Amino acid sequence: MERRGFIQGIVAFAGLGVWIGRDAFAQSMDKKAVEDMQKNWKSLLADGTPEVTAKPELKLSKDEWRKRLSPAAYDVLREEGTERAGTSPLNGEKRPGVFVCAGCDLPLFTSAMKYESGTGWPSFFTTIPGAFAKKTDYKLVLPRTEYHCAKCGGHHGHVFEDGPQPTRERWCNNGVALKFIPKSKA
Numbered sequence: 001m002e003r004r005g006f007i008q009g010i011v012a013f014a015g016l017g018v019w020i021g022r023d024a025f026a027q028s029m030d031k032k033a034v035e036d037m038q039k040n041w042k043s044l045l046a047d048g049t050p051e052v053t054a055k056p057e058l059k060l061s062k063d064e065w066r067k068r069l070s071p072a073a074y075d076v077l078r079e080e081g082t083e084r085a086g087t088s089p090l091n092g093e094k095r096p097g098v099f100v101c102a103g104c105d106l107p108l109f110t111s112a113m114k115y116e117s118g119t120g121w122p123s124f125f126t127t128i129p130g131a132f133a134k135k136t137d138y139k140l141v142l143p144r145t146e147y148h149c150a151k152c153g154g155h156h157g158h159v160f161e162d163g164p165q166p167t168r169e170r171w172c173n174n175g176v177a178l179k180f181i182p183k184s185k186a
Contacts (some may be wrong), residue, residue, distance in 0.1 A: 030166035058104045058152040069103060076174040077103045077154035080146075085120025088175020093122070097182040099173075104152035106131060108178070109171070117163070117170055122178065124171040125163045132156070147171070 060068065065078050075081035090099070099109040099122070108131045109124045117123035130150060137146035137158065145159045156177045163170035 060152075065103070070176065072176045073102050076177045077101075077149075077152075077156075080155040081174075082157075083121075083174045083176050087120075088122060090122045090175040090178055090180055091120065093180050095180075095182045097180055099124075099178045099180055101149045101152060101154055101156070102177050102179050103149060103154040105179070106149055106151040108132070108149070108156070109173075111183075115164060117172070119170075119172060121157065122173045122175050123163070124173065125167045125169055127171060134159070 062078070066074055069077060072083060076083060093114075094111070096111050098107045098111070099114070100107050107128050109127055113124045113126050113128075115123055115125055132147040133150050133153075134145050134147050137144045146155065147157065147159055148155055154177060155174075157171065157173040160170045160172060161168050
């Protein structure tokens, strides 16, 4: 009986290895798709959308930012505030296009990177490469990863590790920190 249990254990362990290997292969295929999406995001650029260049940095005085932004966008982008969940019209935005920073128009995400997280904020599973800088935020005692626009330094939200495969990332963005530019039909 012990020998039979041992053999069954080995067969089960080998089967588990094959299953894990197959799952890892499927995930690598998904990761390749995400990498392709990050490389080819410019195909969704609308006419007139600026290229991703964090330089030169955009530095304005508080008064200049207040003139440029709505009060809600100023609170989020410049004071690291948070908009109320479920209030952004961008939650339901499903057209092809690009989400840009409301402060400086830097492209941040494409519509293909967006998903419905159920949190009440626009959420994305990846970003346009080079769009953000990260830092650790301890405002709620436990550390969180906060992200800011690479060009203007505006606060956008936090990234969590509870998103969908293959990245497992949820870039939880304040809607007032974004503008959506639909893909042109040219």
